[in-house]
Amino acid sequence: MGANVRPAALHPRLAPKLAASAAALAVAGGAVACGGGTPASSAVVSVSNGGCGAGWKLAGPGWHTFQVYNAAAEGAEVDLVDPANGAIYAEVEALGPGTTSPMRLNVGSGSYEFRCLFEDADAITGPTVTVGGHARGTPAIVPVTRNDLFGPARTYHDWIAAGLGTLAGQTATLAADVRGGNLAKAKADWLTAHLTYERLGAAYDAFGDFDGQINGTAAGLDGGVSSPDWTGFYRLEYGLWHGQRARQLTGVANTLVSDVRGLRDAWPAMEIDLLDMGLRTHEILENALQFQLSGQDDYGSGTTLATVGANIDGTRELLTVLHPLLAPRYAGLAAVTTWLDRLASLLDKAKRPNGAWVPVSGLSTSLREQIDAATSQALEELSPIAVITEPRRT
Amino acid sequence: MPEPADPAPTGSVPSDSGPGDSGPGDSGPGDSGPGETGTPGAAEPARRRVFLLGGLGAGVAGAVAGAAGGYAYRATRAASAGQQARADAEAGGLPPVPFHGRYQAGILPPAARQTAVISFNATADGRGELIGLFRTITDRARFLTAGGTPPPAGIGGAPSDSGTLGPAVVPDGLTVTLGVGSTLFDERYGLSARLPARLTPMRTFPDDNLDPAQTGGDLVLQLSAGHPDTVMHALRDIARHTRGGMQAIWRMDGFTSPARPAGTVPRNQLGFMDGISNPDPASQAQMDELVWIQPGTAGEPAWTAGGSYFVVRLIRMLVEFWDRVDIAEQENMIGRRRATGYPLDSNAIHATPDFARDPSGAVIPLTSHIRLANPRTAKTGDSRILRRGYNYDRGIDDVGNLDIGLLFTCFQQDLKRQFEAVQTRLIGEPLVDYISPFGGGYFLALPGVRDGSDYLGRSLLAGTG
Numbered sequence: 001m002g003a004n005v006r007p008a009a010l011h012p013r014l015a016p017k018l019a020a021s022a023a024a025l026a027v028a029g030g031a032v033a034c035g036g037g038t039p040a041s042s043a044v045v046s047v048s049n050g051g052c053g054a055g056w057k058l059a060g061p062g063w064h065t066f067q068v069y070n071a072a073a074e075g076a077e078v079d080l081v082d083p084a085n086g087a088i089y090a091e092v093e094a095l096g097p098g099t100t101s102p103m104r105l106n107v108g109s110g111s112y113e114f115r116c117l118f119e120d121a122d123a124i125t126g127p128t129v130t131v132g133g134h135a136r137g138t139p140a141i142v143p144v145t146r147n148d149l150f151g152p153a154r155t156y157h158d159w160i161a162a163g164l165g166t167l168a169g170q171t172a173t174l175a176a177d178v179r180g181g182n183l184a185k186a187k188a189d190w191l192t193a194h195l196t197y198e199r200l201g202a203a204y205d206a207f208g209d210f211d212g213q214i215n216g217t218a219a220g221l222d223g224g225v226s227s228p229d230w231t232g233f234y235r236l237e238y239g240l241w242h243g244q245r246a247r248q249l250t251g252v253a254n255t256l257v258s259d260v261r262g263l264r265d266a267w268p269a270m271e272i273d274l275l276d277m278g279l280r281t282h283e284i285l286e287n288a289l290q291f292q293l294s295g296q297d298d299y300g301s302g303t304t305l306a307t308v309g310a311n312i313d314g315t316r317e318l319l320t321v322l323h324p325l326l327a328p329r330y331a332g333l334a335a336v337t338t339w340l341d342r343l344a345s346l347l348d349k350a351k352r353p354n355g356a357w358v359p360v361s362g363l364s365t366s367l368r369e370q371i372d373a374a375t376s377q378a379l380e381e382l383s384p385i386a387v388i389t390e391p392r393r394t
Numbered sequence: 395m396p397e398p399a400d401p402a403p404t405g406s407v408p409s410d411s412g413p414g415d416s417g418p419g420d421s422g423p424g425d426s427g428p429g430e431t432g433t434p435g436a437a438e439p440a441r442r443r444v445f446l447l448g449g450l451g452a453g454v455a456g457a458v459a460g461a462a463g464g465y466a467y468r469a470t471r472a473a474s475a476g477q478q479a480r481a482d483a484e485a486g487g488l489p490p491v492p493f494h495g496r497y498q499a500g501i502l503p504p505a506a507r508q509t510a511v512i513s514f515n516a517t518a519d520g521r522g523e524l525i526g527l528f529r530t531i532t533d534r535a536r537f538l539t540a541g542g543t544p545p546p547a548g549i550g551g552a553p554s555d556s557g558t559l560g561p562a563v564v565p566d567g568l569t570v571t572l573g574v575g576s577t578l579f580d581e582r583y584g585l586s587a588r589l590p591a592r593l594t595p596m597r598t599f600p601d602d603n604l605d606p607a608q609t610g611g612d613l614v615l616q617l618s619a620g621h622p623d624t625v626m627h628a629l630r631d632i633a634r635h636t637r638g639g640m641q642a643i644w645r646m647d648g649f650t651s652p653a654r655p656a657g658t659v660p661r662n663q664l665g666f667m668d669g670i671s672n673p674d675p676a677s678q679a680q681m682d683e684l685v686w687i688q689p690g691t692a693g694e695p696a697w698t699a700g701g702s703y704f705v706v707r708l709i710r711m712l713v714e715f716w717d718r719v720d721i722a723e724q725e726n727m728i729g730r731r732r733a734t735g736y737p738l739d740s741n742a743i744h745a746t747p748d749f750a751r752d753p754s755g756a757v758i759p760l761t762s763h764i765r766l767a768n769p770r771t772a773k774t775g776d777s778r779i780l781r782r783g784y785n786y787d788r789g790i791d792d793v794g795n796l797d798i799g800l801l802f803t804c805f806q807q808d809l810k811r812q813f814e815a816v817q818t819r820l821i822g823e824p825l826v827d828y829i830s831p832f833g834g835g836y837f838l839a840l841p842g843v844r845d846g847s848d849y850l851g852r853s854l855l856a857g858t859g
Contacts, residue, residue, distance in 0.1 A: 372641055373517035376637035377637040387549055390549075
């Protein structure tokens with residue numbers, strides 16, 4: 001639909017592919033009103049090692065789409081920033097040599113400059129353009145740097161180390177129950193230990209191979225629940241709640257103890273990827289929604305709602321360590337708290353009067369809908385955090 | 395209450411391309427039926443059976459005319475690249491449907507190519523959050539139906555749009571229709587005094603086989619557009635913005651097919667044209683009599699004026715069984731020719747069947763769907779509904795049969811006088827052996843959104859009615 005429309009000012013070196021995409025954008029911008037109601041403008045901004053957007057202009061406030069073209073021989077990250085504090089209005093990441101990518105934003109009153117980051121080189125900035133008046137535009141966010149994240153990562157690392165110490169003791173108790181044939185106590189101690197682990201927020205390989213050993217499910221194993229390769233909390237849960245005998249489970253329990261010790265001992269040397277902390281603020285509950293609230297990871301104990309509660313705790317710990325970075329950058333932080341609180345209180349409501357947990361299949365339709373809705377809304381509120389706290393070069 | 399202007403509604407004819415059919419019925423399958431190719435115009439059906447026994451007899455006698463018939467038309471080669479390009483160029487080409495107005499914009503248009511009906515339970519905590527939910531749905535609908543470029547998220551979050559329609563959202567004729575079910579009027583939101591007079595949970599009819607998990611709901615959304623991607627994009631967008639406020643409980647996607655042959659009426663999955671006869675949406679008088687709740691209607695809270703009762707029925711069609719049934723029996727069940735859509739007593743698709751001239755049902759059986767659904771008498775004129783039927787397809791069932799059927803929807807001024815009256819007439823019709831209503835619900839489609847500061851449900855939530 002508009003492949004024959006060509007923007008007038010395309011850079012001559014632009015590859016055909018780029019021309020097509022620029023054309024599509026121009027059509028989009030021209031034919032359809034943009035959010036701000038002002039017609040969009042589109043202009044090519046060229047960057048290279050020798051200059052970052054030299055000669056670029058802004059006609060005025062409103063929606064603008066810049067076609068950012070990388071004339072250098074290497075990849076670049078290009079940001080449009082506020083010269084006063086380096087806050088980023090918009091960014092194009094991983095812009096390959098000779099390629100163009102659109103950067104779209106609603107320009108408000110303020111100062112703007114392009115900042116180019118080529119590999120292994122200091123940032124270079126281009127000329128500053130100032131838009132006067134009192135127009136509101138896309139707000140800029142001060143980027144989070146690796147330096148900013150070291151402190152929170154250290155705090156989080158220590159918190160996990162402490163949790164793993166606790167966990168080692170709890171799994172030892174659990175294994176002793178099993179060895180001693182006290183399976184009723186083992187069930188109670190299983191839950192205590194499992195929740196401790198879940199509180200640590202081991203979403204998406206946080207603990208490398210240890211997580212699969214300690215908390216893997218039967219999914220993906222040949223033979224499923226009868227696979228001899230299945231180890232860890234869920235394997236033990238399956239046995240305890242499916243009438244398996246203490247003798248059958250002793251090996252499983254002992255293996256769990258040694259795997260937890262292995263993780264505890266390895267942890268001091270394991271690093272936290274700085275990007276991961278932000279990612280995990282929503283990934284922990286993504287997993288909770290997918291596997292716990294669906295009931296999928298219920299191997300018999302009916303405690304997936306308790307797991308979700310532990311996952312909330314783990315999420316809150318991350319929010320706590322990241323709080324100094326988030327508070328000035330994320331206006332939605334209060335809503336995060338609101339929805340996590342609501343979810344936690346719904347989980348409390350779901351317990352039996354004696355405090356026992358109810359499997360999700362035993363919830364009333366209405367309560368289950370409220371829990372799922374609150375989790376989903378919390379996830380929406382959490383999702384910007386990973387983007388905001390992604391470590392960026394400045 | 396309005397008398398029908400046209401006492402014998404008779405199929406008058408608006409050839410709205412869509413679906414609606416003649417009467418009402420929900421039973422499903424369209425009512426209209428069409429004739430078989432070979433016999434257009436046959437004035438007298440070769441034989442007639444009493445169909446009250448329905449399926450049993452049919453199965454035995456069914457002759458498989460269809461299976462053996464072969465297809466007269468066969469493509470000799472695949473579509474050319476140019477043909478494909480032209481088809482793609484039409485994608486998203488439908489103009490925007492104006493969102494603001496006295497009525498919701500999705501009610502009167504002919505059935506779109508693609509639709510989805512999604513039922514939700516409200517999870518909003520209290521009236522304030524419920525108003526927030528309705529405002530959000532309104533805002534999203536306003537944007538999605540107009541189209542435009544979603545705002546970039548910058549480094550402040552994930553992209554604001556799923557991107558499934560490309561960088562700019564195309565309107566593609568999208569309509570968003572919101573309805574409320576009777577359960578919304580329980581104690582949670584303090585709305586019990588505003589319950590519409592005719593709004594109840596969906597009644598269970600004797601031929602129904604309702605699954606509670608696919609029946610009812612506090613809210614219903616119908617999203618209709620020119621293409622499946624437009625509908626799905628809208629659903630993802632609205633759901634994303636309303637996660638805490640409502641939770642989807644069941645959903646059915648539907649589609650309509652091109653009219654084949656061109657210029658006729660799209661067919662349902664029984665092979666019959668569906669919706670040949672319908673009230674005329676272009677006639678304000680008919681709509682005021684049959685579709686819109688009028689201001690001052692006895693018993694109705696004032697807020698309902700400009701709304702319309704919205705019935706959704708999920709109707710499985712047992713097409714394997716149906717395909718084993720002789721064509722004459724099929725046509726007698728429907729009352730129309732399968733191939734042409736002609737009423738059995740006529741040679742024109744939009745002709746009004748003359749039941750008065752056929753009091754014993756010698757030509758169009760008394761138990762045929764079109765005759766029961768819309769007897770075309772002065773007495774039954776005000777039971778006509780604005781019918782919109784869509785085909786659905788959701789895979790296979792436990793015995794390997796196709797899980798396909800009809801997503802039946804209809805709008806009316808009075809549920810009991812219209813839909814329920816029609817459906818009651820259809821109880822026990824021979825067709826019931828080949829269809830099985832298993833879900834759906836009764837809703838009230840809200841009055842329209844007047845302007846940019848109005849929102850869906852304002853008269854319900856903020857008014858005093």
